[in-house]
Amino acid sequence: MAGRISLNTNPKTETEIPPAKNQPSKTGPAKPDLAPVASVPSVDTELRDVSGGKLTAFAAFPVGVSFSGEEDKEKVVLLLRQHPITNLPWILASIAFLLLPFFLFSALLLTGTVPPLPTGFKMAFILFWYLGTVTYAFLNFLYWYFNVYIVTDERVVDTDWYSVIYRKVSSALITKIQDISSTQSGVFAGIFDYGDVNIETAGEEPNFDFSRVAHPQLVAKKLEEMMQDEGHKGEDSL
Amino acid sequence: MTPDALNLISGLFNVWLWVKLFSLVLVLFYFVLSLVIVRQVDLMGQILKTEVVPALRTASLLHAAAVGILFILVVILI
Incomplete structure (x- = not known):
């Protein structure tokens, strides 16, 4: 769908549409069914x-x-x-990144295949993951905003x-x-x-x-x- | 081969040592990126000045601080 805009100029404030050139003037022979002047x-x-x-x-x-x-x-x-809707892909991706650890750990717990990692490593990795997600969202927002x-x-x-x-x-x-x-x-x-x-x-x-x-x-x-x-x-x- | 040399070689193949080193390098690069973002927000704010720019600058500084804290935590935790 492509549209070409006409060259009609609109005045800067609300105004009346002037009568068309082929319409008779008020001093000429009057027609009873003249359309009211619209704003x-x-x-x-x-x-x-x-x-x-x-x-x-x-x-x-x-x-x-x-x-x-x-x-x-x-x-x-x-x-x-x-348009803000064009941000939808990275917003959805960010939400997916935020939810991924929950699903991943739930799946590992259910299957009993949690790797024997030190607690400190797990904590650091989770912090890194969430901070990385924040960085991803923040950068995308910056590119959109600027x-x-x-x-x-x-x-x-x-x-x-x-x-x-x-x-x-x-x-x-x-x-x-x-x-x-x-x-x-x-x-x-x-x-x-x-x-x-x-x-x-x-x-x-x-x-x-x-x-x-x-x-x-x-x-x-x-x-x-x-x-x-x-x-x-x-x-x-x- | 002496026992000390053997210990040194076995130490080189310690997986956790490599994991810790890799994590530190990764987070260090991440910290550098966060500083680049601070600089970028500053540049962007010079090109387009709006009422939101100071808040974005603060957000970028908080983000860099959070990554700095993460780096310290990686040193301590891993």
């Missing part, structure tokens, strides 16, 4: 509605968030991480941590963005509303792939809106 929420309102707390994967206009290389007047519009996609009012920033010592930070100006598309594939992605946002940029700027972020259509919609705003600013300055 629609702006993209920003939608973003705020789905935005979460401190450990969220989707934060719109977050407070107390800044990043390396941020300029003084730059404002963070979106802070995105992979692998972020940031959208500011000026640019898009992608921070990737590949290992303990290797990271990659890439950014592109909003004005350099040429095309935005969002993709949702799979049952889980449909149920939990997550997917990829692909951003194509002009020139030597890198392309971006916001992988498995929550509400991909909404993110694409906001980026489209920002692109249009930047376009209008450019026209105004000419």
Whole structure:
């Protein structure tokens, strides 16, 4: 299931939909069955509605968030991480690691094949096992928490941590963005509303792939809106 | 071959001595990894600054301390 977002710009606050161009004006011949003027929420309102707390994967206009290389007047519009459901494999693995010693020792006791190991060794091994499990979970959490996609009012920033010592930070100006598309594939992605946002940029700027972020259509919609705003600013300055 | 030399050779084949040595080296590497994690959290916190970062720094330090205690316990227990 792939969706391409239209270039309709939504105003920043709740506003009225203007009448279509082919509709008669109020001064012209009036039609009795004119539809009432509707009020629609702006993209920003939608973003705020789905935005979460401190450990969220989707934060719109977050407070107390800044990043390396941020300029003084730059404002963070979106802070995105992979959808929390994508953490399920390592969470399940951690739970399995925690439960494994119980099952293992129960099985050994039942079969009467407990190896004659010194008590000190057993204690040290159990401590090592559980601490190792904590390390595994902690590292996975860190990679999830710090692998972020940031959208500011000026640019898009992608921070990737590949290992303990290797990271990659890439950014592109909003004005350099040429095309935005969002993709949702799979049952889980449909149920939990997550997917990829692909951003194509002009020139030597890198392309971006916001992988498995929550509400991909909404993110694409906001980026489209920002692109249009930047376009209008450019026209105004000419 | 003298009895002392025989004792030395038999000591080399003492399984528990090797198990203890292996465990110590393993936990030592684990401790180094925990220190690397502390450094990594520090670096990550410099790249992205949020309200949660101080708590993560504290967690990484506690984790390193726990691994240090494990190292001492391995020396004592095994």
